[in-house]
Amino acid sequence: MRKPVLTIFYQFNPWHASIGGIQTLINTFIKYAPDEFEVKLVGTASDASQPIGKWQQAEFAGREISFFPLFLVEDDNKRSLIPTTLKYTAALLGRSFSSDFMHFHRLEPSLAAMNWQGEKILFIHNDIRTQMKTVSDQKAILWRKFPGVYFALERLLIGQFNQILSCNTDAAEFYRQNYAHLQDCIQYVKNSFDNEVFYPWNWQEKQAHRRELATQMGLDEETRFILFAGRLHPQKDPILLIRAVAKLKESNAHLLIAGDGELAPSVRQEIEQLGLSNKVTMLGALKQPELAKLHRLSSVFVLSSAYEGLPLVVLEALGSGTPIVTTRCGETPKLLHLDSGVICEQRTPECLADALDKVLSHPDNYPIEACVRTAQPYAARTVIRDIYGEMFNRWEIGKLSLVS
Template sequence: MAARGIETTVVTQTGSYFFELSNAKGWKTFGFDFSRRKNVLRISRGISELLERETPDLVHAHGARSALPVSLLPRAKRPAFAYTVHGFHFDQKGPGSRQFFKLVEKLCIGRADQIIVVGRADEAFAYREGLIDDPRRWSQVYNGVELPPGCIISQRPEFDVAFVGRLHPQKNPLVLPEILAAMKRPSARMLIVGGGELETSLRENCRSFGVESQVTMTGTKSRADALELMSRARIFVLPSLWEGVPVSVVEAMKMGLPVVASRIAGNQELIRHGETGLLADPLAPTEFAEHLSSLLDYPQLAQSLATRAASFASTTFSIDNQVTAHLRIYESAISQSRARRPR
């Protein structure tokens, strides 16, 4: 953005990885506590005051947690508003909660001048749920993903399988020890990078399935450290129950790691089974185990999948493409916002 003459201000979770990174880069950065939904009115007031001081042409909110405080601002106090949906998570809620969180999404979508989805599966879901009233306000833009310089796979891997992600029910990490046990390879090593509320349960599963000595758990790591650890593996695995377009899979593809992932909408947008990776039922650990074993047994198959995946990811998920698309969307949002204002 800066290279194209766009001055950007970052508003994010105080103390988060992105907050620290943004400050280190010297970007203008402001922190709020987005971690609690009950703070939404307080955050809205803070953002309102910030917008009055900074007078931006546009505010771009990522996810409903940040879009809701912006949506609650009076139109007169809100500049042009773009909203990126990072997955429609209300679909994973119970019946009562599902309706409430769907209404929250509808509010954010209704107040935004432009809405962005990061994958075709989310766009199709929005149509099914009746969330798209005016297709001209909607765009699908893939996230640009670039690896740090020198991030290449190791020629002497330490691990056979790597998982990188939050230890959260969405990512389905508790199935990992069962997958490893089903592989029936006592010498196989699995790397698990990430932290979260399921860490204790995951350690217990490793013990109960008898694979504790085969698993290395690192806890939460920075992106650079996580990618460096990922590069020491032979295969990347992601058994998620639901996804938008998982960045970790794109990173693995660009790095040249073959991927075995769950057969769900977001992953199927990235992986053509047997061409750019392998897919398995997230509730069938034996199917995951069979795919992982086949890639370990047949390195040529693993290499051919990885090569095709890297070619696909390098052309589809570029930063330049994402920035170009966003600038076009910003111009549309600003024009729509100005047309709304009283003359």
């Protein structure tokens, strides 16, 4: 019996360390794909030894998939002069990857899919209105320079999608208002984290591992770790975070930055100028198991972003039993409870520092169990199983209608 085919489109290589929630979500979709589906990924190669422009069978997370690299991207964590999304879209033009189901995580590549046959699903990861308005750096988002062109492209392409799934309720409502004729296609969908990877230690284990890391780093044994994980990009505003660390009252706090990106030199410069070399450690991009360990031993995870959808890294931190300090952006403030995090009402170093001090000074107010409970509805096995289940039901109905 033929299996339904899902083809996922995104500009990355799942076997190569790459920073970003979209990449993590796709990896989870592959890992938890039921046996009833054949899964394909159209991505990019990470080294010259990979055959370009050819289907190849490979295993990822214990799952057999078909992989088609369109071109070479040696470092996905750094932006090139020509945006990778533009190169990826251009490489798709003139090809046909028609499938039973097609998942798109950026709008632009669907330009090549206008005549492809099959059910197309668009995942919306950010609130586009906020994304266009709030970032001061014009280079952060290319479309911010040409918003009229972007929305014209969106109007051209949006009608081909059978489903539009957004992890941000504000973004979902924006699309319903702007595309009333597609209301039935637009849904809010939970983002999901892999709770087989991101799980908590008990309090005693957490403290033991925290002290062990502090000793390894040559820090005081009582050091409490603040964790930031993500791309060093204007969206995440790591400079704001560094300035907040300079205003912390908690003397034993130490910031760990797990990630890389175009702002890395600016972040290093800011650390040096503020004399924070003994208070901040930049770790670069980490593999998932290493990051999961840091989530479990950290005292607080911090999000200093200008805009977001629902960051997977927040769910990963909560699932690891670690409370959140966040700016008021995206979906995170809507899911946090008083015992799982603090929301900053102002995007200032002072407000961020006060929130971090609050969590660090009163850890008993943010118990491990409360954080895990907040994340539990977003566990990948449940969320992704339901999405695949709905897809399979639609496929079965489609087969029956063809027979009748």
